[in-house]
Amino acid sequence: MSLIEMKHVKKQYKNGVVAIHDLNLEINKGEFVFVIGSTGCGKSTLIKMLYREEKPTSGSIKVGGIDVAKLRNRKVYILRRKLGVVFQDFKLLYKNTVYENVAFALEIFGIPKDEIHEKVLKVLDLVGLKHKAKTYPTQLSGGEQQRVAIARAIVNGPKLLICDEPTGNLDENTSFEIMDVLEEINKLGTTIIMVTHDTEIVNKMKKRVILLDAGRVVKDYEKGTYTHEVN
Amino acid sequence: MKLIRIFFRNVRDSFKSVFRNFSLSLASISCITITLVVVAISILLTTNVNNFARLIEKDVTIVTFLKLNITEEEKDKVEQEIRSMDNVDSYTFESKEEISNSMMEDSETFKSIMEQWKAEDSPIQDTFRVKVDDIKQIEKTADAISKIENVSLVKYGQGMVEQLISVFEIVKNISIGVVVALIIVTAFLIANTIKITIFSRKREIEIMRLVGASNLNIKIPFIFEGLFLGILGSIIPVVVTIYGYVTIYENFNGQLFSPFIKLIEPQPFIYYVSGLLVAIGIVVGMFGSWRAVRKYLKI
Structure with a gap:
């Protein structure tokens, strides 16, 4: 297929x-x-x-x-x-926390808060950044920032x-x-x-x-x- | 339910955004503030000029003299005709006796002369004082009244009144034009300021598009932001309007130079103006944001 x-x-x-x-x-x-x-x-x-x-x-x-x-x-x-897209320069919103950056992709669909919370934490866990949910991207290393970007790209469950x-x-x-x-x-x-x-x-x-x-x-x-x- | 959630998210996000991008928001807010202060001053001026014009127009009266020695029925007929006219707002009748009495009270000289007149000799005429609805039509109305049977003479300050009307008309039109022009200029000025502030958020818009936000999804938070900026920007102009106008009114005792030129009473006038300012701020802020963000959606 x-x-x-x-x-x-x-x-x-x-x-x-x-x-x-x-x-x-x-x-x-x-x-x-x-x-x-x-x-x-x-x-x-x-x-x-x-x-x-x-x-x-x-x-x-x-x-x-x-x-x-x-x-x-x-x-x-x-x-x-x-689909989800990940870039070389991460394209994160530096004024938002890690959690907000990822939640951003779900909020525009009008998904209930609890569901967003659950999905964001799940995907942050997958990329190994659950413990950094409340930090801002500028406080993260490049690799961590990229993982946030990946989390944001896949949080919708894209094909x-x-x-x-x-x-x-x-x-x-x-x-x-x-x-x-x-x-x-x-x-x-x-x-x-x-x-x-x-x-x-x-x-x-x-x-x-x-x-x-x-x-x-x-x-x-x-x-x-x-x-x-x-x- | 979904729509309500999206709505509140938008409100929350745009509120946050105003504070997170505070220095940029401040630029837009000051721009709105300054122009709204100017708009406020011109609104206060124009409404007062218009009010003054209206007061003067109200004072203009068509004095209608009736022929001497007419009967009561003839007088009633004239009254009926005046009453049936479209442009007549109100009228009062003064009989020749009333007029002579008041004249005699006014002056001793008049009294001594007038006392010698017999009733049928008196040159004083019965009079209708007519006020009109539309002062622009005064000439026509006066003309029509003069053609009524048993009316001898009609006076309303011909020439002077027309001149006054045309001057007021010009002042009114210019001032309305100035206010409208100011509002339009403000709208574009704010659109430009917001455009500059949004330029620095191009990235945010790009990311929003990337994660699947529709154009409407992107626009709405910015439009709400414009709304907040409009409200915040109108605070100072509202304060200036309320305190400024009340202070001026009290300092001048409610009149300018002479008792003729009456200022509009502050209450509830200042609240209407304040409401108008907030409304202009909101509309202009939303319009500015909408225009500004539109540019970045043509990807």
């Missing part, structure tokens, strides 16, 4: 740069996929189109049954509620978690801690797509690896490693 289906997707930016050429891709439910490639290969564009930060110029993209290419600006939230270089700002040990958390989440049934530059992580995890080059999929390994082909 495919969760993501991309057919003949092309993305050309307004300045004329073609970031993605005729891309076809299928990702199944429950998969853990790395998207790798050199800088400017189109991997960021690819995942931005998945959560409709960017619109494809042509072709079709289906994410969990939603036709993303045809989704109107006003309706983007419908898609966003079905898909998109990670854009989540370990890009973190040291090696912390990166592996984050990967452990992501693997845990993946085991619970969430599909994960992760863009990364980190060779070590890709090699160690032995997951599906999609290699992009100049906007095209050049390799798609079932259980791949970060080969030297990239550089």
Whole structure:
């Protein structure tokens, strides 16, 4: 059962740069996929189109049954509620506590307080930060902040978690801690797509690896490693 | 139930946000405060000018002289006709006897002369004093009255009254224009100030969108925030209005320069103005926030 289906997707930016050429891709439910490639290969564009930060110029993209290419600006939230996104720079609200940052994603749905409380603590427990619920993000280390961001992304129980270089700002040990958390989440049934530059992580995890080059999929390994082909 | 929860969450969050972004909120609040003080002053001025104009207009009377030696029935007929006119607000009748008596009381000279007149010689005429509803129509009404049978002469300060009316009309229109323009300028000024403050919260909006907030979800807390800013911004203008106006009123004994120019009584006037200021603050704050946040939703 495919969760993501991309057919003949092309993305050309307004300045004329073609970031993605005729891309076809299928990702199944429950998969853990790395998207790798050199800088400017189109991997960021690819995942931005998945959560409709960017619109494809042509072709079709289906994410969990939603036709993303045809989704109107006003309706983007419908898609966003079905997936979670994690970034390199965490994108936390620094004036809110850890708890509030995570609860934020639930409150907009009008979920009762007790239920929010329960869900937030559960997910904070999952990322190992239950004891820091009342601290502010600035008082946390980078790895901890990223775990808060992950908690926020998954608190809704999304089918898909998109990670854009989540370990890009973190040291090696912390990166592996984050990967452990992501693997845990993946085991619970969430599909994960992760863009990364980190060779070590890709090699160690032995997951599906999609290699992009100049906007095209050049390799798609079932259980791949970060080969030297990239550089 | 869900909607109520969302509503209260929005109220709570926007309240929190006003204080968490206090320095930015302060900028918006001061902007609202300053402009509302100016709006308050112009509202107080215009309403007083209008009030003064209305008082003068009220005093304008059409004096209707009847022909000499008319019968009681003829007089009643004139009265009926005056009463049936659309623009007539009220009228009083003074018989020639009443007029002569009051004139004789006023002056000894008059008395000595008038006492020699026989009733049928007296040049004094029976008189109707007519007040009109719409002063702009006074000429027409006076004209119509003069055409009634047995009316000899109609006077209402022709020329002077028209001039006065047109001056008041101009003053009224200019002052209303100034107040409206001020309110519109305030709205955009506040929209801009809030836009600057929201710019620093672009990130917050971006994150809200990322976690699946609909545009309405995002807008509502900001609009509530605008509402709070409007209320907070109108506190000082309201205080200035209430204390300022009462102080001025008492210092001038309720009149400006002469007993002719009466100031409006402070109560309940100042409360209406205060209510209006809060309402303007709220509307303008909400409008400003709504406009400002809209810009960041075009992603």
